[in-house]
Amino acid sequence: MEHPALPGRTGLTRLAAPAVAALLSLAVLATGCTGATVQGRPGASGLRDPYFPRAGNGGYQVEHYDLDLAYDPADGLLHATAVITARAEQGLSSFNLDLSGLKVESVDVQGTGARYNRTGNELTVRPAKDLKKGEVFRTEIDYGGRPKPVVDPDGSKEGWIAGGDGAVAVGEPVGSMGWFPGNHHPSDKATYDITVTVPHGYEAVSNGELRSRKEVADGQTEFAWHSPEPMASYLATVAIGRFKVTTGRTPSGVPVYDAVAPGEAAGSEAALGRLPQIVDWGTEKFGPYPFGSVGSIVMPAQTLTYALETQTKPVYSGAPDEELVLHELAHQWFGDSVSPKSWKDMWLNEGFATYAEWLWSEEHGGVSAQRRFDAFLAGDTSVDPHADGDWAAFPPASPPGPEHISDDPVYYRGAMVLHRIRQEVGDPAFFGLLRGWAADHRHGNASTADFTAYAQRRTGHDLKKVWDVWLYGEDRPTAP
Ligand SMILES: [Zn+2]
Secondary structure, three states: OOOOOOOOOOOHHHOOHHHHHHHHHHHHHHHHOOOOOOOOEEOOOOOOOOOOOOOOOOOEEEEEEEEEEEEEOOOOEEEEEEEEEEEEOOOEEEEEEEOOOOEEEEEEEOOEEOEEEEEOOEEEEEOOOOEOOOOEEEEEEEEEEOOOEEEOOOOOEEEEEEEOOEEEEEOOOOHHHHOOOEOOOOOOOEEEEEEEEEEOOOEEEEOOEEEEEEEEHHHEEEEEEEEEEEEOHHHOOEEEEOOEEEEEEOOOOOEEEEEEOHHHHHHHHHHHHHHHHHHHHHHHHHOOOOOOOEEEEEEOOOOOOOOEOOOOOOEEEOOOOHHHHHHHHHHHHEOOOEEEOOHHHOHHHHHHHHHHHHHHHHHOOOOOHHHHHHHHHOOOOOOOOOOOOOOOOOOOOOOOOHHHOOOHHHHHHHHHHHHHHHHHHOHHHHHHHHHHHHHHOOOEEEOHHHHHHHHHHHHOOOOHHHHHHHHOOOOOOOOO
């Protein structure tokens, strides 16, 4: 599914004059390119994701994003430079980046000015010299403007959300193109440096660890954040506000950084107070915590209609409760470290994070996973106040369209798939499977087929009936 039409997507007539000139000279260049120097061809403009076919781009893999952002909440203007280090997977005469809105000022590839043009959410870059297969190349893009939210097929908003006295960037599934150019598909993970300059008095928070915080010219403060572990671009975040910042460590030593909107501080205290224990509980259940730090970003209530598991620091809209913190932290293993290969594999994120809630509950005096499973099966979802839709509406491994990838079956029937495996293989093999899955695909990507094959191999059980009925079956499953 594509996003709604944006100004400029209808082509040449809407392009700025320099871009037209660039395109015309491209045509000239193309006809002249018949000699021995030709080696590249255009990289694909999308990765053919089953639900978001235009998301991401072919022909290269990003290794590192270095984003330098200056933002003023007073006028909502962003001035930015993105330096993208990538490896060509084919000879490239041109390649695409995903970018929605904003104005591109200049593009350099390998230190030389490159031609570029924009159509819809595609920024096509044509380097002065073709890139060779295997070549690691550096693209620098100066861009800016007033970033706007991206509206999803299901109506929710992501991208850059300004409001209150600050802003926050969230990217699932395709919102990251609203604030930086990139290869915006979860299958291309990279490391990040995100530097944010804001007026004095504001805090700027991002993924990973804070390398430096310094006062710079004109009453500005610069925050430099570093993410050394690979990250899918939808999990990148920046939050700007007058946060109350608290730091500490979990009992096992993972550094904690919580940034909380002042109005949400009192309401967040109880749940964020449990965060260190939750991280260490996750380590016990799912294996070593996958990142160098953990934390949270609590935005003023109503900033967003959802919370997101942005890497190392989930974003909450208003004070979270313990269950929500648990859910977003469980995603650090399932979603952030082990990321989906395509948006069709979303249940690998949500089914696992939901099941983590069930596990936490049964070990902390709440309802057991078995009781939840039985109640859901009997049509009673009141054990979970968040389950307000029909968990059986479609098979979790096959949502009917992009507008359904965050619907109840992906979460609850996804969790029930895991419970069915547990029933079949018993606790020791089941928990071995959870830990093994997180370890085997740590900092990588995986598909549903990878999971089903792995589960059978690891547990030694034939689980075909579970897959057929619970994961792929169109019918409402009945008691096993
Ligand atoms: Zn989730």
